[in-house]
Every structure is written in structure tokens, then in C-alpha cells.
Amino acid sequence: MSIISKARITAFGLAALTCGIAQATDITGAGASFIFPVMSKWSADYNTATSNKVNYQSIGSGGGIAQIKAGTVDFGSSDAPLDPEDLAKSGLGQFPSAIGGVVPVVKVEGIAPGAIRFTGPLLADIFLGKIQKWNDPAIAALNADAKLPDTRITVVHRSDGSGTTFNFVNYLAKMSPEWKEKVGEGTTVQWPAGVGGKGNEGVAAYVKQINGSIGYVEFSYAVQNKMTFATMQNKAGKWVQPSAESFQAAAAGADWAHSKDFFLVMTDASGDAAWPIAATNFILVYKQPKDAVKGKATKDFFTWVYASGKEQAKALNYVPLPDELVKQIEAYWTANLKF
Amino acid sequence: MSISQSLPGNNLSVSRSREERRGRRDAIADRSFQIVVAAAGIFVLAALVGAAASMLWGGSEAISTFGWRFFFSDNWNVGGRQFGALVQIYGTIVTAVIALLIAVPVSFGIALFLTEVAPPWLRTPIGSAIELLAGIPSIIYGMWGLFVLAPVLSEHVYPWMNDHLGPLPGIGRLFQGPPLGIGMLTAGIVLAVMVIPFISSVMRDVFLAVPTRLKESAHALGSTTWEVVWDVVLPYTRSAVVGGIFLGLGRALGETMAVTFVIGNAYNISASLLEPGTSIASAIANEFAEALDPLHKSALLALGFVLFLLTFVVLVIARLMLKRLKHREGN
Numbered sequence: 001m002s003i004i005s006k007a008r009i010t011a012f013g014l015a016a017l018t019c020g021i022a023q024a025t026d027i028t029g030a031g032a033s034f035i036f037p038v039m040s041k042w043s044a045d046y047n048t049a050t051s052n053k054v055n056y057q058s059i060g061s062g063g064g065i066a067q068i069k070a071g072t073v074d075f076g077s078s079d080a081p082l083d084p085e086d087l088a089k090s091g092l093g094q095f096p097s098a099i100g101g102v103v104p105v106v107k108v109e110g111i112a113p114g115a116i117r118f119t120g121p122l123l124a125d126i127f128l129g130k131i132q133k134w135n136d137p138a139i140a141a142l143n144a145d146a147k148l149p150d151t152r153i154t155v156v157h158r159s160d161g162s163g164t165t166f167n168f169v170n171y172l173a174k175m176s177p178e179w180k181e182k183v184g185e186g187t188t189v190q191w192p193a194g195v196g197g198k199g200n201e202g203v204a205a206y207v208k209q210i211n212g213s214i215g216y217v218e219f220s221y222a223v224q225n226k227m228t229f230a231t232m233q234n235k236a237g238k239w240v241q242p243s244a245e246s247f248q249a250a251a252a253g254a255d256w257a258h259s260k261d262f263f264l265v266m267t268d269a270s271g272d273a274a275w276p277i278a279a280t281n282f283i284l285v286y287k288q289p290k291d292a293v294k295g296k297a298t299k300d301f302f303t304w305v306y307a308s309g310k311e312q313a314k315a316l317n318y319v320p321l322p323d324e325l326v327k328q329i330e331a332y333w334t335a336n337l338k339f
Numbered sequence: 340m341s342i343s344q345s346l347p348g349n350n351l352s353v354s355r356s357r358e359e360r361r362g363r364r365d366a367i368a369d370r371s372f373q374i375v376v377a378a379a380g381i382f383v384l385a386a387l388v389g390a391a392a393s394m395l396w397g398g399s400e401a402i403s404t405f406g407w408r409f410f411f412s413d414n415w416n417v418g419g420r421q422f423g424a425l426v427q428i429y430g431t432i433v434t435a436v437i438a439l440l441i442a443v444p445v446s447f448g449i450a451l452f453l454t455e456v457a458p459p460w461l462r463t464p465i466g467s468a469i470e471l472l473a474g475i476p477s478i479i480y481g482m483w484g485l486f487v488l489a490p491v492l493s494e495h496v497y498p499w500m501n502d503h504l505g506p507l508p509g510i511g512r513l514f515q516g517p518p519l520g521i522g523m524l525t526a527g528i529v530l531a532v533m534v535i536p537f538i539s540s541v542m543r544d545v546f547l548a549v550p551t552r553l554k555e556s557a558h559a560l561g562s563t564t565w566e567v568v569w570d571v572v573l574p575y576t577r578s579a580v581v582g583g584i585f586l587g588l589g590r591a592l593g594e595t596m597a598v599t600f601v602i603g604n605a606y607n608i609s610a611s612l613l614e615p616g617t618s619i620a621s622a623i624a625n626e627f628a629e630a631l632d633p634l635h636k637s638a639l640l641a642l643g644f645v646l647f648l649l650t651f652v653v654l655v656i657a658r659l660m661l662k663r664l665k666h667r668e669g670n
Contacts (some may be wrong), residue, residue, distance in 0.1 A: 062629035152517055159604030161629020187629050190416040195615040196604030209490055212521050
């Protein structure tokens with residue numbers, strides 16, 4: 001009895017296995033941890049819908065760029081866009097996949113989520129270590145109705161190289177000439193102050209534990225950990241809170257049409273409702289891949305993502321791309337991807 | 340053998356040739372056994388030299404670019420392409436020293452308790468508990484340090500240190516600074532918990548190896564348990580105890596994940612132990628995945644080489660100390 005059923009199971013398993021090999025094309029991607037949660041959801045749903053498999057490894061933006069350049073994966077993913085010159089040199093094409101936001105988070109006694117306000121230059125001064133107490137006049141001037149304690153400010157930043165850092169310091173550099181000169185931009189910078197946590201979860205853990213701390217994380221981490229996020233002043237001078245709507249507004253305000261290879265960092269976007277530190281994740285593919293079948297499978301996957309992956313993205317606090325941008329991406333594919 | 344004895348005469352030559360064959364076979368077996376064992380020994384040496392050489396090779400670009408400044412500069416700026424390893428070296432040594440200052444006395448106490456004081460029925464469970472502690476992955480220690488230990492330290496212990504130890508002259512500077520709960524002292528404490536199983540199990544094993552008649556003689560002469568341990572057991576086992584301590588130190592120097600969680604990963608050198616710092620292993624763990632700039636990657640590999648050197652120096656010091664101890668003992 002048991003032998004028969006075992007044999008049956010084996011036969012069934014074999015059949016399933018061979019079927020899988022015969023039908024599906026597996027593609028592999030690697031890169032930013034920022035989109036890992038939604039990428040997992042997309043690939044699971046895509047597998048259910050089409051039986052094709054997408055294997056995504058969350059190894060960080062830098063790793064994603066290195067892997068696609070080495071040709072070991074079918075697509076790479078990065079939170080920092082490559083410039084058109086670099087892309088042309090490596091024969092790569094680039095397009096956005098999803099939009100999210102970086103949010104400043106604080107732990108200050110008596111401050112509710114969204115109740116503390118920062119301008120860009122003030123945020124830069126805090127991260128430069130120039131403002132050391134929460135009751136500093138510069139903070140108090142913007143937060144007249146908040147009770148600010150006489151607590152030391154502890155800056156928390158990422159200790160590992162990160163696309164989140166890239167977008168955050170890009171914003172600070174746009175806001176503060178002093179930041180641009182002293183610290184600069186990049187996925188890793190020489191922080192003038194504070195402690196470093198490894199990964200979004202590391203920063204979130206430090207901020208939750210250190211009284212008087214301020215850090216920056218992906219919006220979804222702030223939501224999941226119920227952290228006290230800040231209200232920011234945007235380019236239009238309006239006060240905005242981080243939300244899917246304000247990220248969407250930033251994406252809508254960006255000038256994608258005139259950016260070659262979608263080379264655009266979305267920070268400090270214009271628009272009344274735009275969140276100032278919105279971030280885009282980019283996908284990198286070869287314009288002429290060695291394996292055209294896999295190249296096509298990659299394109300099919302992202303076509304499906306744009307058409308059917310919106311709800312999954314929203315559920316995980318990402319913003320799906322605006323329809324206008326999807327049209328531009330599809331035109332870019334037609335023009336650039338030769339397979 | 341027995342066959343050749345029982346069969347005399349014309350069978351002798353047959354049996355002799357059989358014996359010769361047997362002898363030759365044994366010689367071959369012996370020879371190949373030697374080769375296999377020697378290969379295993381050489382493999383260790385080759386792996387050691389290979390690891391050191393490949394790190395030096397990978398780090399040669401950084402070392403040749405910065406020269407001695409790589410070891411003595413505290414400027415680690417990825418964007419500005421300036422790399423100096425002093426902060427990491429400092430953090431590595433300070434956290435390891437803190438760990439040993441805590442772990443050695445505690446381990447000594449554990450080993451003493453288990454060998455001299457504890458009732459026999461208690462020795463096995465505590466002994467197994469220590470061995471189990473040694474088997475816990477380091478990331479678990481890191482999470483425990485960050486989520487359990489750090490809040491306790493920042494709320495209850497470090498403020499007390501600020502108020503009571505901070506004003507002391509001299510060593511007071513070690514305990515001033517913000518009580519974040521994350522920093523070099525926390526990293527040292529977590530490391531201490533991690534190396535205690537190693538040091539204490541070595542100490543227990545060697546204490547057990549002390550001949551009973553020595554201890555009994557001392558007891559018979561009227562020594563207390565403490566006197567027996569201090570004057571008989573410890574001198575008898577000194578070299579092995581030093582070896583155990585350095586085993587723990589080696590582990591503390593190279594520990595990566597647990598330290599990364601609690602040290603604060605900040606590039607600054609501060610007299611205060613409460614301030615965040617960084618260590619060689621945690622800097623590599625943090626930055627390697629995103630090190631795209633060849634010079635940055637090279638600097639990280641050179642850091643690995645520095646850690647290798649540090650461990651090597653520690654081992655050499657341990658050897659010298661043991662040698663000197665033996666010399667003094669006269670054997």
C-alpha cells in the first residue's frame with residue numbers, strides 16, 4: 001500500500017517536474033533590497049498566472065549593477081540610476097519599476113507621527129551635526145505647538161552601502177550647499193555625526209531604542225514598525241506627509257519625457273502635493289542579451305508587472321508607476337531592446 | 340606467520356614470498372598513509388598562506404596607494420577615496436580587550452565551580468549548558484545584544500556610569516558620553532558572553548586533568564579550596580589556561596555579526612567606551628556588498644589582511660608567554 005502510494009507520488013512529482021521544465025522560462029534578477037518585498041509578491045503571482053518563474057536575489061543596488069555587468073543575471077536592479085554614458089558603454093538599457101519614499105523618522109518623547117516638521121535645510125543641518133538639541137530654536141521655530149524636550153539629538157544612518165542612502169543624501173545635497181561640499185553624495189558617504197545601523201531594519205531598531213534619535217528608512221519600514229515619521233516642506237513650500245499619494249504626486253511631477261534612459265533622481269520634485277524624498281527603483285537589462293529567449297521573458301514579466309501588479313505594490317506601500325510613464329517605458333523598449 | 344610455521348619444507352619458499360608480499364604491501368600502506376596525513380597537514384598550511392596571500396594581493400592596491408597612512412590614518416571616506424584603517428583597528432582591539440577583562444574572571448569562576456565546588460550531580464548539566472552556549476550562532480547574540488541588552492544598559496547601567504564613574508579622575512573619561520546603549524562597551528560585553536564558553540570549557544578540562552593526589556596533599560596540609568586552586572591547580576595548568584584565553588581572544592577579534600549589531604558602526608575614535616565605534620570585521624561586513632570602486636574593495640581586503648596580522652601577532656605573543664612560563668617552571 002505504502003509502496004504503491006510512494007511510487008505514485010514519485011511518478012506525479014516527476015511528471016510535474018518535467019512539465020515545469022518543458023513550459024516555463026526561469027529568469028533571474030538581483031539587486032536592490034528596496035523592491036525585494038514587492039518583487040517576491042510579483043514573482044509568486046506571476047508564477048501562478050503564467051507558470052514562469054522569476055528568481056530575485058536581494059543583494060543591494062551595487063551588487064545588482066555588478067551582477068548585470070558581469071552577465072550573471074537576466075536583469076539587475078538599482079535604486080540609483082546609471083548615467084546614459086555608463087549604460088551605453090555596457091550595452092545596458094534602464095527603466096523604472098516602482099516608486100517609494102524615504103522618510104525621516106524620529107523618537108522624541110511626546111511627538112506623535114507626522115507632528116514634527118522639517119525643512120530640507122534644517123534636516124541637512126541636523127545630519128551635519130550642527131543642531132544638537134531637540135529644543136534648538138531652529139527646530140522650535142517650525143514646531144511652535146510641539147513640546148520639544150532638552151534631549152540630545154542622535155543621528156542614525158545606514159552603515160552599509162544603500163540606495164536608500166543615495167536618495168536621502170541626494171536630497172540633502174540639493175538642499176544644503178554645505179552638505180554638498182563637505183559630505184557629497186553616494187550610496188556610502190562619510191557621515192559627520194551619529195551611529196550606523198545595518199539595513200533598513202538596523203536603522204529602525206536603533207531609532208526605536210535611542211531616545212532623541214533621528215534616522216531615515218523606506219516608508220514601508222516606518223509603517224510596519226509604527227515609527228514617528230516627519231512632515232516635510234516640499235519644493236512648492238507646502239507641508240506634506242509621506243503617503244502613497246504624495247509619492248505618486250512626486251512621480252507625476254518628474255520630467256521623465258526629457259530624461260534620457262530615465263536617468264532622473266526624483267528627490268525635491270515639484271508639485272504641491274509631492275513628497276520631497278521620493279525614490280525610484282530602476283531595472284537594468286541588456287539591449288542585446290546573449291539569450292534572447294530570457295531577454296524576452298524578462299520583458300514579458302515587467303509588462304505583466306505594469307499591467308497586473310499594481311494592487312500588490314499598493315498593498316506593500318509602494319506606488320505603481322503612472323500610466324503615462326508606463327507608455328514611455330514601452331516606447332523605450334520598442335526603440336532600444338532589440339529582441 | 341602461523342601458516343609458514345605449520346607448513347615446513349617445500350612450502351617455505353612460497354610462504355616466504357607471501358610474507359615478502361605482505362611486507363611490501365604494508366610498506367605501501369604505510370607510505371600512502373603518511374602521504375595522506377602529510378597532505379592533510381600541508382593543506383592547513385597552504386590554506387593559511389593562501390588566505391593571507393590572497394588578502395594581501397587584493398589589498399595591495401590600497402596599501403600601495405596609501406602606504407603607512409593606511410594603518411595610521413583615521414580618515415575612511417568612500418566618496419573621497421581616502422582609506423585609513425586606524426578607527427577599525429582601534430575598535431577591534433578595544434572591544435576584544437573589554438571582552439577578555441570580563442570573560443577571563445567569569446570563566447575562571449565557572450571552571451572552579453565546576454571542578455572544585457559544585458556537587459557532582461550539577462556538574463554535567465552546567466558543563467553541557469556551556470557547550471551549548473558555544474554553539475549558538477553569532478547573529479543570535481547580536482540580536483540579543485541589540486534588543487535585550489542594549490535597552491537595559493542604556494536605561495539602567497550607563498546613566499549610573501555617567502553619574503558615578505564619569506567624574507572619577509583618569510578612568511572617568513572612559514565612562515562619559517551619551518548613554519545610547521549602543522557602542523564599544525556593549526559590543527565588548529556581548530563578545531564576553533560569546534567567548535566565555537570557549538575559555539571556561541578549556542579551563543574546566545585542564546583543571547580536571549590536575550592529579551588528585553596533588554590536590555589531596557595540599558588539602559591534607561590544611562589548605563583552603565582557594566589556596567589549593569591558586570597555589571596548586573593554577574600553576575600546574577598555567578600554560579593551557581593561557582592558551583584557552585588566547586583562543587577566546589582570537590574569536591573576539593574576528594567576530595563579525597554580533598559586533599555589527601551593537602557597536603554603532605561610526606567612524607570615530609573616542610576615549611569614551613560608551614560612544615559608538617566600528618571594528619575591522621563589521622566594517623567589511625557592512626561595506627563589501629556595495630564596494631564598487633576597486634580601491635574601496637581593495638581597502639576592505641587590506642583590512643582583512645590587517646585582521647589576519649592582528650590575530651597572528653596575538654598568537655605569537657601567546658607562544659612567547661607560554662615559552663617564558665615554561666622556562667620559569669624549569670621544564
